[in-house]
Amino acid sequence: MTTTPADVERDRMLSPSRIYFEPAAAELPRGQQVLARFPDATRVEVASHWQIPELHGDETNVRRWVRIKREALVLGVKKSLTARPNGRSADFIAPSTANGCAMACAYCYVPRHKGYSNPITVFANIDRITGYLARHIARQGPKPEPNQCDPAAWVYDIGENSDCSVDALVSDNVADLIGLFAAQPTAKASFATKYVNRGLLDLSPRGRTRVRFSLMPARAAKLLDLRTSPIPERLRALDDFVEAGYEVHVNLSPVVVYPGWLDDWAELLSDLGDATAEATKAQLAAEVIMLTHNRALHEVNLGWHPKAEQVLWRPDLQETKRSEGGGINVRYRAGQKRLLLDELLDLVAERAPYLRIRYAF
Structure with a gap:
C-alpha cells in the first residue's frame, strides 16, 4: 500500500490504538471510512459517545492528557441538529461534525464540556448534517444587510467544538462541508484553526469558506499551544490558502498578558506583514480576543502542565465571572482589560495598518 503525505501527517498527529464507537455510527459510510483508515486500532463498542468513563470525567486521566488525545478516537452520531444564532464571529453556529481535539x-x-482530555469524536451522520444545513441556508434567503460577520453572506461557524484542519485528517466531513458551502451563493463556512493541513489546499472552496488562523507570539505559543503548528508555519x-480560494482571516487570540507581551506582539505583527502578499493583506481581517480562563481547567492544568498556569492564572490581574453553564471563569479585570486591549489595538494600527479588526473583546 502506498503511503501518501496525508497518511504521514495523520500518523504524526494521531495513532489511535482504540476506537470507541456507537453501533449506529459504525454502520454509516462515514463511520466505515474512519474505521478503515485505522485498521489496527482495537474497536470498543459504547452506548454513547458522551459516556466513556476511561476518557471522560475521570480526573486521574490528567496524567495521560496528551497520550489520550493521540491514542483514542470516538465515533458517534449527532443527535440534535440546530444552527444557533451567534452574531459575533459568525451569524450561526452550525451543528458539529466533530467534538474534541488532538491538540492540547x-x-x-x-x-470543560466532556471532562479532561476529550479526544476527537467524529460524527458519522454527515449526510443528515449537511442536509439540515442546506435547508437552513435556503430558509434564510439573501442576507438583508451587512454586519460584522460579513457584508453579504450568512456565516456559519463549522468548528465551534473542534479544529476542522485536524478533523480533516480523520474523515471527509470537513471536505463535505467545504463542498456544500462552495455551492451556496448566500452563505459561507468559517472555522478557526491552529493547525496547517495542506491537504485542504486540494479542495475547491470557491471563496465560500473562511479560514481563521489563530496567532499569538511564538514565545507564548511554545508554552501554551501544544501539538499545534508553529507560528512561523501558520x-x-x-x-x-488565499491562492487556493479560501477567504483567510486571523484570530489574534487568546491575548495573554505577561512581562514583555507587547514587545512579542510587535514582533509577530511585523512577521505577519513580511509573510503576506498584497492580495492576502487586501482581504485580511482579524478578531482580537483577550484570554478567558476557568478555575476547573486551572486545576486540571496543574496536574499536567503547571508552567502554563504561571501566565494563564493571574489573580493579580483577573476577576471571576460565572459562566452561563455555572462554571467559574476568570478574565482580566474590566477596567484594566480595556486598557490592555487598547494598547494592543494601537500596536496593530501602527505595525499592521492593513489589518481590519472585525471585533475585539
Whole structure:
C-alpha cells in the first residue's frame, strides 16, 4: 500500500490504538471510512459517545492528557441538529461534525464540556448534517444587510467544538462541508484553526469558506499551544490558502498578558506583514480576543502542565465571572482589560495598518 503525505501527517498527529464507537455510527459510510483508515486500532463498542468513563470525567486521566488525545478516537452520531444564532464571529453556529481535539492548548474551553482530555469524536451522520444545513441556508434567503460577520453572506461557524484542519485528517466531513458551502451563493463556512493541513489546499472552496488562523507570539505559543503548528508555519500558509480560494482571516487570540507581551506582539505583527502578499493583506481581517480562563481547567492544568498556569492564572490581574453553564471563569479585570486591549489595538494600527479588526473583546 502506498503511503501518501496525508497518511504521514495523520500518523504524526494521531495513532489511535482504540476506537470507541456507537453501533449506529459504525454502520454509516462515514463511520466505515474512519474505521478503515485505522485498521489496527482495537474497536470498543459504547452506548454513547458522551459516556466513556476511561476518557471522560475521570480526573486521574490528567496524567495521560496528551497520550489520550493521540491514542483514542470516538465515533458517534449527532443527535440534535440546530444552527444557533451567534452574531459575533459568525451569524450561526452550525451543528458539529466533530467534538474534541488532538491538540492540547492549555487554555482550551472544550475539555470543560466532556471532562479532561476529550479526544476527537467524529460524527458519522454527515449526510443528515449537511442536509439540515442546506435547508437552513435556503430558509434564510439573501442576507438583508451587512454586519460584522460579513457584508453579504450568512456565516456559519463549522468548528465551534473542534479544529476542522485536524478533523480533516480523520474523515471527509470537513471536505463535505467545504463542498456544500462552495455551492451556496448566500452563505459561507468559517472555522478557526491552529493547525496547517495542506491537504485542504486540494479542495475547491470557491471563496465560500473562511479560514481563521489563530496567532499569538511564538514565545507564548511554545508554552501554551501544544501539538499545534508553529507560528512561523501558520504565517507561511496564509498566502497559499488565499491562492487556493479560501477567504483567510486571523484570530489574534487568546491575548495573554505577561512581562514583555507587547514587545512579542510587535514582533509577530511585523512577521505577519513580511509573510503576506498584497492580495492576502487586501482581504485580511482579524478578531482580537483577550484570554478567558476557568478555575476547573486551572486545576486540571496543574496536574499536567503547571508552567502554563504561571501566565494563564493571574489573580493579580483577573476577576471571576460565572459562566452561563455555572462554571467559574476568570478574565482580566474590566477596567484594566480595556486598557490592555487598547494598547494592543494601537500596536496593530501602527505595525499592521492593513489589518481590519472585525471585533475585539
